[in-house]
Amino acid sequence: MKKGLDLTNAPRTKDSVLSPDELVSRLEKLVGTLMVLKRKPRTDGANIRKLVSKELEDRISNALDDSRYQILPPKGKGVPRLLLELIDTYVVTSGDTYNLQVWNRIPNGNTPLVRYNNGDTITAQDIRFVFVKVTPENEYIESIVILTPQYIEEHFGSFGKPTIKQQLLVSNILRQKIVNELGGLYFAEDTLDMKHNVSDIYKMPSSNSDEFPHEGDLLSLEIIKEKVAKPLIGQLLDAPDTKTRGQLLEKKVIELLGYGEDSKLVGGYPDVPNQLLEVKIQDTQTIDLGKYSPQFIEKFEKDINLSTGDVRYLIALTNADTKCIDGIILCPGKELGVAFTYVSDKSYKCQRSINMTFFDNYIGHCVFNPED
Structure with missing residues (x-):
């Protein structure tokens, strides 16, 4: 009532x-x-x-x-x-x-x-x-x-x-809209600051995926959308727990970007440093964002004029029954709080x-x- x-x-x-x-x-x-x-x-x-x-x-x-x-x-x-x-x-x-x-x-x-x-x-x-x-x-x-x-x-x-401990809420309503109405892909372009540092032309990486980017390393989100996000939709992530599925997803992302098979998973922030790309799994309504959250804009300690709001996020919306990726969220950190909802584990x-x-x-x- x-x-x-x-x-x-x-x-x-x-x-x-x-x-x-x-x-x-x-x-x-x-x-x-x-x-x-x-x-x-x-x-x-x-x-x-x-x-x-x-x-x-x-x-x-x-x-x-x-x-x-x-x-x-x-x-x-x-x-x-x-x-x-x-x-x-x-x-x-x-x-x-x-x-x-x-x-x-x-x-x-x-x-x-x-x-x-x-x-x-x-x-x-x-x-x-x-x-x-x-x-x-x-x-x-x-x-x-x-x-x-x-x-x-x-x-x-x-x-x-x-x-x-910061989390992101992707409601069932928004998830279904992404999967059923947006063709499985929620996308937003790079921030203006990031656009000054990226290339819209794909070339094979010359650095390792675990290295912080050098000039010319960063690909635009438009390229990552075509090379990574779209091919990921429908792929199987067959692992028993979220952590292992997340590692499988990181490996697939690194492979699709063209890095060598010997590329390391760094387990830090961001997950793919060479592309300033954070990779997440969504198998419940909330996603743990870890130590850093784009809700709190902070400059990198590295010698680069970018912030946590410029870091790109690739979030795979996985299906609990089929273990397949139903959809992808691909956007800069600043966009996450606009489209979705930040929550915390406590007041x-x-x-x-x-x-x-x-x-x-x-x-x-x-x-x-x-x-x-």
């Missing part, structure tokens, strides 16, 4: 939420009102959320029935409590700095949180932060500051990278310190992304 519409439903469209000016107009009437603190973070957080929700109650008409969109993270982890207006609320009280903690999403990332039935998405970077500054002494709301993730990173620095948080003097600048006001 579907639940009734409320502030936890998605908006009709991403663009139908309150504009910055409208949001400020709604919430500024809370400035100067009483907010009794219980000194318990969860309780105070819930009470602030109720106050903000009350000012948005008439917006229920903009809510969309949950049959018309999908919440992507398992158990809704990382999805804001006030999804209808794409906002999360936070209580700010005292101290020299405020430690912002964002649970289960990378705030300024493009990871989809909601996918509408028409294919549109709401991503982590669409969520606005509503900071309600409450004075502990007389317990009234001193100011309300609304910030976007982009503003926070530009003014206070990047969010800290959490230490988590995690991203943190960013904000100097309390920043909030002191706006006493008596409600502001959105204020100018310096």
